[in-house]
Amino acid sequence: MNYKTENIKHIIVEKPLKLDCGKTIKDFPLAYETYGKLNKNKDNAILVFHALTGDQFVSNINPITKKEGWWVTAVGPGKAIDTDKYFVICANVIGGCMGSWGPKEIDKKTNEPYGLNFPVITIRDMVNAQETLLDYLGINKLLCATGGSMGGMQLLEFCSTFPNRTFSAIPIACSTSHSAQNIALNELARQAIMADPVWDNGKYIKKNVQPKNGLAVARMVGHITYLSEKGMQEKFGRKLQEKADYEFSFNADFQVESYLRHQGYTFVERFDANSILYITRAMDYFDLSKKFKGGLLEAFKGQKIKYLVISFSSDWLYTTKENKDIVIALNASGADVSFSEITTDKGHDSFLVNEPEFLKTLKGFLDSMHTKFRNEKRI
Amino acid sequence: MKKEFKVIADLLPQNIRVLDVGCGDGSLMSHLIQEKNIEARGLELEKENVQKCIYRGLPVIQGNAETELHQFPNQSFDYVILSQTLQAFYNPEKVLKELLRIGKSVVISIPNFGYWKVRASLLFFGKMPVTKTLPNSWYNTPNLHMCTVKDLFHFCIEKNIKIKKVIGINENNTSEIKKSNLEIKNFFSKLGIFLIG
Numbered sequence: 054m055n056y057k058t059e060n061i062k063h064i065i066v067e068k069p070l071k072l073d074c075g076k077t078i079k080d081f082p083l084a085y086e087t088y089g090k091l092n093k094n095k096d097n098a099i100l101v102f103h104a105l106t107g108d109q110f111v112s113n114i115n116p117i118t119k120k121e122g123w124w125v126t127a128v129g130p131g132k133a134i135d136t137d138k139y140f141v142i143c144a145n146v147i148g149g150c151m152g153s154w155g156p157k158e159i160d161k162k163t164n165e166p167y168g169l170n171f172p173v174i175t176i177r178d179m180v181n182a183q184e185t186l187l188d189y190l191g192i193n194k195l196l197c198a199t200g201g202s203m204g205g206m207q208l209l210e211f212c213s214t215f216p217n218r219t220f221s222a223i224p225i226a227c228s229t230s231h232s233a234q235n236i237a238l239n240e241l242a243r244q245a246i247m248a249d250p251v252w253d254n255g256k257y258i259k260k261n262v263q264p265k266n267g268l269a270v271a272r273m274v275g276h277i278t279y280l281s282e283k284g285m286q287e288k289f290g291r292k293l294q295e296k297a298d299y300e301f302s303f304n305a306d307f308q309v310e311s312y313l314r315h316q317g318y319t320f321v322e323r324f325d326a327n328s329i330l331y332i333t334r335a336m337d338y339f340d341l342s343k344k345f346k347g348g349l350l351e352a353f354k355g356q357k358i359k360y361l362v363i364s365f366s367s368d369w370l371y372t373t374k375e376n377k378d379i380v381i382a383l384n385a386s387g388a389d390v391s392f393s394e395i396t397t398d399k400g401h402d403s404f405l406v407n408e409p410e411f412l413k414t415l416k417g418f419l420d421s422m423h424t425k426f427r428n429e430k431r432i
Numbered sequence: 433m434k435k436e437f438k439v440i441a442d443l444l445p446q447n448i449r450v451l452d453v454g455c456g457d458g459s460l461m462s463h464l465i466q467e468k469n470i471e472a473r474g475l476e477l478e479k480e481n482v483q484k485c486i487y488r489g490l491p492v493i494q495g496n497a498e499t500e501l502h503q504f505p506n507q508s509f510d511y512v513i514l515s516q517t518l519q520a521f522y523n524p525e526k527v528l529k530e531l532l533r534i535g536k537s538v539v540i541s542i543p544n545f546g547y548w549k550v551r552a553s554l555l556f557f558g559k560m561p562v563t564k565t566l567p568n569s570w571y572n573t574p575n576l577h578m579c580t581v582k583d584l585f586h587f588c589i590e591k592n593i594k595i596k597k598v599i600g601i602n603e604n605n606t607s608e609i610k611k612s613n614l615e616i617k618n619f620f621s622k623l624g625i626f627l628i629g
Contacts, residue, residue: 361486380493381503387449389473392493393482414486421489 054150054157054263055322056117061109061145061152062086066185073175073338083182084152085109085144088128089136091192096426098192099134099419100183100219101143102200102207105332106275106324108151109143112136117151118323126407133416138423139196144186146179146207148332150325153182157258157325168255174331176203176339180211187218194218196426197419201225201404202371203332206339209379213341213352220429221359221422223415225404226368228375229349229382230340235370238278239333242271246326255327268326269317276316281367281400285309349382359425360390361418363411365403391418433463436623439599439606440513440539443627444468448510451475451534453497454517458485465490473509475500498522501530513539516565516623518584520574528593537596537629544600546580546618565622581624582614588628597627 063084071077086109091098101111101124112128114121128134128141145153148171156171163170187195198219200208205227212222231239249267251257257264280288289309293299296306305311345351360383364376373394383390395411397403403411437460444450446468452461455474458481464470474492476482485492495503497514498521512535514527519542521527531538543565544550553561560570568574579587581600588595598609600621609617609624 359491377495377503384473384493384503385505385508387508389491390493391482391486391491392495393479393486394494396479410483414483417483417487418489421487425489 054325058084058117058150058152061117063152064186064189066182068185070178070181070185072172072178074172076172078154078172081147081154081182082152082158083144083147083154083186085142085186086111087143087190088112088141089139091140091190094427094430095192095194096196096430097138097423098140098142098190098195100187100195100198100211101128101134101141102180102183102198102204102211103143103146104200104202104204105329105336106272106320107204108149109145110151111141111143124405126405127412127415133412134199134419135416139419142186142190142192144183146332147182148174148179148328148335150328155325156255156327156331166258168258168327171327171331173334173338175335176206176210177214177344179335180207180214183207184211184215184218194220196423197221197223199223199225199415200227202227202401203336205371206336206341209341209352210339212356212358213345216356216358219358220426221361221418223361223363223418224376224379225363226365226371226376226401227379228371229342229352229379231337232375236337238274238370239337241274242333243330245270245274246329249326252326255330258325258327263321264326265318265321268321268324268329269314271326271329272320272324273313273317276313278370279400279402281369281398283367284398284400287398349378350385353383353386353388356386356388358388359422360388361414362390362392363404363414364392364394365399365401365408365411366394366396367398368401368403370401433459435601435604435606436515436541436625437463439601439625440515440541441467443539443597443599443625444470444511446470449473449508451504451509451512453501453512453514453531455481455485455490455492456515457481458488458490458492460513460515461485461490461492462488497527501527501534504534506533507536509535511535511537511539515541516543518542519577519579522576524577525591532593532629535629537627539625539627540584541623541625542579542581542584543575544581544618544621544624545578546582547602547622548619551619563622580618581609581621582618584624584626585609585611585614588626593628595626595628599625601625 069079112122145151205224246267249264252264292308294311364373380392461472482494550561601623
């Protein structure tokens with residue numbers, strides 16, 4: 054990536070944190086951003102967990118990339134998650150590259166960037182780190198925690214590890230563990246990065262270069278999985294890119310090729326290749342039922358959290374069936390759960406784009422939860 | 433609120449767990465939560481209704497009762513309610529079994545095909561009846577398995593399902609239906625509400 058991240062708002066987590074891999078870390082940076090104001094009663098805080106390539110800049114203009122925040126469609130003044138009303142918090146995951154402790158940060162022992170010396174982290178490690186932010190901000194119980202895709206995984210882990218820290222939860226387009234296909238697609242992304250000779254076992258960062266080609270291919274793979282077949286066909290079809298006929302070359306003749314190349318090569322500017330390796334690994338290792346030997350049911354047992362699970366009809370990365378499995382487990386454990394499948398052609402990406410039915414559902418649930426949470430606090 | 437819902441609500445004790453299958457816009461659920469401190473859950477097929485429930489903060493799962501009741505564990509609810517939907521399933525017997533598996537008791541309401549106006553329509557006009565409780569024409573009705581109060585009564589006996597109470601509704605009048613007055617109530621009730629299980 055091309056951006057400096059030293060001066061990003063962050064806390065230093067002093068509390069020792071035991072990672073799943075066995076190592077214990079402390080005094081590490083956790084970068085975060087907030088939107089809106091925490092009210093007196095502290096009943097309006099919403100924690101957002103970001104997805105694989107997201108960061109803490111949910112809304113407004115990302116001060117680092119100068120582009121719009123990744124969830125600007127849903128979060129902001131007057132939006133579904135209304136920052137005039139709610140206090141929205143988002144932290145960059147550890148392992149990431151937007152100011153939190155990650156593989157591009159300097160290892161104090163060697164005075165060099167970690168690279169592959171960075172420990173393999175898990176979704177639970179990410180969540181444990183973020184819990185300390187709530188303490189720092191003085192929030193005992195959130196109104197709601199939400200996240201899509203990997204954000205949803207973090208959310209499920211958060212709810213089962215800290216069931217008393219949120220009143221409600223909205224897992225969006227996620228699953229409780231990666232399928233073989235999910236792992237395979239992530240492996241494809243990792244292999245693309247590792248096959249780039251510039252990657253050099255993760256040591257590229259010391260030489261101040263980047264495995265741009267590998268990282269761009271990894272992003273292209275991702276982008277295909279975020280769209281639905283129908284959505285892609287409607288958007289691109291066989292349309293040619295600013296030309297009347299085939300060029301009989303390997304340039305981007307088709308619009309879809311040009312789109313993928315653009316996505317790939319703009320991504321390398323804002324993301325670190327090693328971070329992709331670490332974060333995709335964390336996603337693959339995630340298995341909510343593993344910690345609870347009784348299976349998923351145990352993971353949700355005794356929780357008072359009010360859930361709304363949302364899936365998208367054309368999402369083939371985290372299908373409606375996988376989301377329904379979460380609902381079934383929640384139901385079996387007697388939890389308070391709602392479920393809605395949004396009908397759309399926009400695929401997995403639906404939660405990031407302007408999908409009115411989704412945004413309406415999100416807003417309706419949040420506002421009703423806010424009323425309930427306020428009443429609960431009053432009693 | 434509909435008379436039917438009032439009758440159903442009166443059948444239920446306070447502070448229990450209820451699953452409302454085909455909960456519509458959540459009117460009954462919301463009444464049960466407010467008036468009886470009942471922990472209610474809904475299952476609803478229509479997207480618009482699901483959203484209405486969500487906006488009201490009612491826990492609702494979008495899904496099809498015909499195929500998705502298996503997700504609820506055995507005896508996980510004190511009462512399961514099915515309002516005027518039994519006749520619309522492909523396999524009402526199977527659905528009924530599922531309801532009895534999930535709930536310790538089951539409340540089912542049915543539009544009564546034995547109601548005298550329904551009978552008269554067929555007898556005197558030779559046409560499929562269209563009434564307030566059966567508002568659709570033969571070609572667009574969702575009702576595949578119409579039955580009478582007497583039919584369901586006999587069905588329960590035949591299948592060894594315990595009938596705890598049956599109430600007939602005609603306009604604003606309600607009355608208890610028993611074996612002894614079954615014939616007459618089957619003639620005068622627009623709607624039958626069965627508490628079984």
